[in-house]
Amino acid sequence: MALENLSKDLGRVSTDTMADIVELRLREYFKKKSFKPGDPLPKEMELVAALGVSRNVVREALSRLRMLGMIETRKKRGMLLARPDVLGTFERVLDPLIIDDSTLQDLFELRLVLEMGLADLLFLRKTDKDILQLEKIARDEGHEGEKKFRVKNEIAFHGKLYEMTGNNTLKRFQVMLLPVFGYVTTMEKEEYKIGKVNHVDLVEILKTGTKEDFKAGMYEHLKPHFDSLANK
Amino acid sequence: MALENLSKDLGRVSTDTMADIVELRLREYFKKKSFKPGDPLPKEMELVAALGVSRNVVREALSRLRMLGMIETRKKRGMLLARPDVLGTFERVLDPLIIDDSTLQDLFELRLVLEMGLADLLFLRKTDKDILQLEKIARDEGHEGEKKFRVKNEIAFHGKLYEMTGNNTLKRFQVMLLPVFGYVTTMEKEEYKIGKVNHVDLVEILKTGTKEDFKAGMYEHLKPHFDSLANK
DNA sequence: TAAAGTTATTATGTAGTACATATTATTAAC
DNA sequence: GTTAATAATATGTACTACATAATAACTTTA
Structure with a gap:
C-alpha cells in the first residue's frame, strides 16, 4: 500500500502547538460571544484556568493577537478587543x-x-x-x-x-x-x-x-x- | 501651552513591550542578513544571549513570526526562515x-x-x-x-x-x-x-x-x- | 565491516514561580 | 472634602525545570 494512502486512512496527527490551539480558541470565543471593539476581555489567569494550559502558552497566543491589533492591553485594566488594521498585517509579510x-x-x-x-x-x-x-x-x-x-x-x-x-x-x-x-x-x-x-x-x-x-x-x-x- | 504641543516637544515615550522590540529586531536581522527561505536561524538561547532578554520574550516574538508563516521550527533542528502566505495573514483580520x-x-x-x-x-x-x-x-x-x-x-x-x-x-x-x-x-x-x-x-x-x-x-x-x- | 540497535545530545514546547510596574481602588490625614 | 499615602490588581519580564522529538554518536552483532 502506498504511504500516501496509509496517511490518508489514518489521518494526519496535528502538529499544532498549544499556542496555535489557544490562538484559534480565542478567535472562536471572541466571535461566538460577538465581542465588539472596546469590550473588556477575560484576564490572563482566567484564560489559564479555563483552558487548562500554562500562562506561557496563553501569553504567546495573546501576543499574536496583539500584534495583529485584535486586542489591546492596559495594565491593571486588562485587555480589550480592538480594531485590527487590515492592511497593517498584510504589510508585515509583503517582502x-x-x-x-x-x-x-x-x-x-x-x-x-x-x-x-x-x-x-x-x-x-x-x-x-x-x-x-x-x-x-x-x-x-x-x-x-x-x-x-x-x-x-x-x-x-x-x-x-x-x-x-x-x-x-x-x-x-x-x-x-x-x-x-x-x-x-x-x-x-x-x-x-x-x-x-x-x-x-x-x-x-x-x-x-x-x-x-x-x-x-x-x-x-x-x-x-x-x-x-x-x-x- | 497646549498639551499636544508639550507632548510633541518632549517626544512620546514608547510603550512598546520587549516582545514588540524583539520582533522588530528579528525582522531587521533577517532582512539585513538577507536570509532566504530554508536558511537555518539562530537558536532561541543564542537569541536570548544576544538580545539580553528572557527566553519568554524571545518566544513571544518568535511565536508571532511563526503565526505569519515567516519561520518554521523543527524540534532539535532549530528554526528555518519560511515563505509566509501573503494572503493567509490578511484573512486572519478580515472579519x-x-x-x-x-x-x-x-x-x-x-x-x-x-x-x-x-x-x-x-x-x-x-x-x-x-x-x-x-x-x-x-x-x-x-x-x-x-x-x-x-x-x-x-x-x-x-x-x-x-x-x-x-x-x-x-x-x-x-x-x-x-x-x-x-x-x-x-x-x-x-x-x-x-x-x-x-x-x-x-x-x-x-x-x-x-x-x-x-x-x-x-x-x-x-x-x-x-x-x-x-x-x- | 556493515547493518542494526542503543544511548547521549540538543533545541523546542510546556509548566510553574517570582517579582517589577503601572494603574485603579481604598484608606488615612489634614 | 480634598489631598496624600497605601493596598490591590493585572500585565510584563525573568528564571528554573522538565518533557519530547530528532539527530548524532556509540556499541553490539551477524
Whole structure:
C-alpha cells in the first residue's frame, strides 16, 4: 500500500502547538460571544484556568493577537478587543525577497488589474484641484532625465491617481505593492518602457475625455507590461 | 501651552513591550542578513544571549513570526526562515464584524475596482472550456428563484471570472472579500438589484464581443452599486 | 565491516514561580 | 472634602525545570 494512502486512512496527527490551539480558541470565543471593539476581555489567569494550559502558552497566543491589533492591553485594566488594521498585517509579510516568484507575478498582475479598474471611481470623484496637482506631477517629469527621478515621478503620478479615488485603503494598498512592482520590473531585463500614451496624455484625457477614453489610454500606457504577460 | 504641543516637544515615550522590540529586531536581522527561505536561524538561547532578554520574550516574538508563516521550527533542528502566505495573514483580520465602516466601504469599492479591471487579463487568458463552464453557471440561475440560491449563483459566476484570469492570488483575494461584500450589500436596504446586463449577457459578450464591450457590459451589470456610490 | 540497535545530545514546547510596574481602588490625614 | 499615602490588581519580564522529538554518536552483532 502506498504511504500516501496509509496517511490518508489514518489521518494526519496535528502538529499544532498549544499556542496555535489557544490562538484559534480565542478567535472562536471572541466571535461566538460577538465581542465588539472596546469590550473588556477575560484576564490572563482566567484564560489559564479555563483552558487548562500554562500562562506561557496563553501569553504567546495573546501576543499574536496583539500584534495583529485584535486586542489591546492596559495594565491593571486588562485587555480589550480592538480594531485590527487590515492592511497593517498584510504589510508585515509583503517582502519581495521572501515571496515566491509565482505570487510575485500574481501581485504584479493584481496591480495592473487595479490600475485598469480605477477609472470608474476616478471619474466619480476627481476634482479640478486634483487634476491640477496631477498635471504638475506629469509636467515635472520632462525636466530631469535621470532614471532614479523618472521612477520616483512614475510612482508619484500613479500614486496620485489612487489618491484621487478617495479610497484610503486602496491608496495604502498601492503603496504596499510598490516594492513588488519595482522588484518585478527590475527583474525583467527590458528597459523601463512606456507605452504610446504618457502621463501628460493621461491628464489631458482626464480633463477633456470620457471614461472610456481614459481606460483605453491607461491600457496603452501599460501596454508594455501587458505585452510581456502575453509572451509567457 | 497646549498639551499636544508639550507632548510633541518632549517626544512620546514608547510603550512598546520587549516582545514588540524583539520582533522588530528579528525582522531587521533577517532582512539585513538577507536570509532566504530554508536558511537555518539562530537558536532561541543564542537569541536570548544576544538580545539580553528572557527566553519568554524571545518566544513571544518568535511565536508571532511563526503565526505569519515567516519561520518554521523543527524540534532539535532549530528554526528555518519560511515563505509566509501573503494572503493567509490578511484573512486572519478580515472579519466584517470588527472592521470599521469606513474600511468596509473601501473594501467594497476595492471589489468593484477589481471587477472592472479584470477584463484585460480575462481576454488574455480565457479558454473555450472556461466560457462553457461560465455559461453553464449563468444558465443555471434561471431555474430556481430562491434568494439564497441566487446569491450563491452570483458568487459562483463572479468567482469563475476571477478564476479565469489564471491568477490564483487574485482568486483567493476575491474569496476573502466575499463576506465583506455580503455584509455591505445586506446593510444597504435596497434589494439585490442587478443592472441591465445580466450574467447571460456577459457570457455572450465574452464569446463574441470585444474587450471594450465587456468592460461596458460589466459596468452596466454593476451599475446599481456605482449609483449608490454616487449618491453619497 | 556493515547493518542494526542503543544511548547521549540538543533545541523546542510546556509548566510553574517570582517579582517589577503601572494603574485603579481604598484608606488615612489634614 | 480634598489631598496624600497605601493596598490591590493585572500585565510584563525573568528564571528554573522538565518533557519530547530528532539527530548524532556509540556499541553490539551477524
